[in-house]
Amino acid sequence: MNTRIFHLDEIDQAAKEIQAGHLVAFPTETVYGLGADATNEAAVKNVYLAKGRPSDNPLIVHVASVEMVEKYAANIPDNARKLMKKFWPGSLTIILPIKRHVLSKTVTGGLSTVAFRFPDCQPTLDLIKKAGVPIVGPSANTSGKPSPTTAQHVYHDLHGKIAGIIDNGPTRVGVESTVLDMSTDQPVILRPGAVTKAQIEDVIGSIDLNHHHVGKNEIPKAPGMKYKHYAPNAQVYIVDQDTDWQRVVDWISKQPFDVGMMAEERILQHASLPMNAIQFSLGKNVQDASARLFDGLRQFDDQPNVKAIVAQAFPAKDLGRAYMNRLNKSAGGVHFGAQNK
Structure with a gap:
């Protein structure tokens, strides 16, 4: 067709x-x-x-x-x-x-x-x-x-x-x-x-x-409640605090592969990034980030050398609640932390 x-x-x-x-x-x-x-x-x-x-x-x-x-x-x-x-x-x-x-x-x-x-x-x-x-x-x-x-x-x-x-x-x-x-x-x-x-x-x-987890044999009343959603091939890590980004950059520099980096322009502009950090701007605020989140994940999905993605968190209130809902599902709830060494 x-x-x-x-x-x-x-x-x-x-x-x-x-x-x-x-x-x-x-x-x-x-x-x-x-x-x-x-x-x-x-x-x-x-x-x-x-x-x-x-x-x-x-x-x-x-x-x-x-x-x-x-x-x-x-x-x-x-x-x-x-x-x-x-x-x-x-x-x-x-x-x-x-x-x-x-x-x-x-x-x-x-x-x-x-x-x-x-x-x-x-x-x-x-x-x-x-x-x-x-x-x-x-x-x-x-x-x-x-x-x-x-x-x-x-x-x-x-x-x-x-x-x-x-x-x-x-x-x-x-x-x-x-x-x-x-x-x-x-x-x-x-x-x-x-x-x-x-x-x-x-x-x-x-x-x-809603705080109800849909069971294996239960029919969800709305999309996105039961099955895996929004996930690219690379593992996504949620970066919770601005103060975490230097540690993120240090971790990226040690990896033998490319890492997608999704953050606001203010973070990307002031970071000294290694060659294997592939930038994607989430704009200037949570409205920009919500509009750009899926586009960024898709762009990195088309780059086979990108084996991991780090993405900025926003406070989970108002539109930020929707943004974090999608980001958490994309990451499978995985946050940048002790496992990233």
Whole structure:
């Protein structure tokens, strides 16, 4: 299969591919998604096949209106409507109970709930409207690898497996949406993102953060809760403190291989780096770092001489909570420390 790059004036053609049951990757403000008609079970199954994604990992359903949610949701609580009004379109995914038999178990993972998202990206909203159906959209990458933030990332992983990719340039946010479960008595964030706990609580009051570890035989209610995610081939080490960087540089200089170094510009500019330290700037703040994290991990993944990656930590609050969630998963929770000698 030839994978076509669709430009922004070719959304009509991309929508026809969706209507024909084919897969088209689409941009959002967070990461690129792998799109298929959410009402076409065969097309949705092909999403799992293209990604190599476990079939019990439910898919987020992207919509272009609240009315589209109402067609499938069994109930939309008042608080959910308040959040939709405040944050949609935007980086908030809301899990709701759905009507029986309106979407296949291939979409829901066999659950009675579905995660809905109204992305803040006009080309994708146009795609959904022109296709006339909601569109499933897990990240458009090989399952387990860093999420794609450019059309080129998608092409790298999925060319020959999907019909096309809508190219809207680099994404703005860079980490996936916040996932909020509104199907329970107490709303709970299952995955942190750019919409923060404090922002949500300003609208609907107290909510919880998920601390539940999904068991081996348990179906997760949201992506990223059960399986390995965001991992490059090289081991990632989290560097917790600014004062650790000189020790990091000393360690890099002793290694017989290249080491990727992901940090803010202020750190990279003031460090005396050895020849085998390959720099990637995370910008000037946590907003920049979140937008660039996956791009950096992917760039180092394409450099076989890079056998390790050291990456800067940020305080786990607000957007930093989402950044650290992804970085911790990329590193498998491994921090730069005593083992690095």
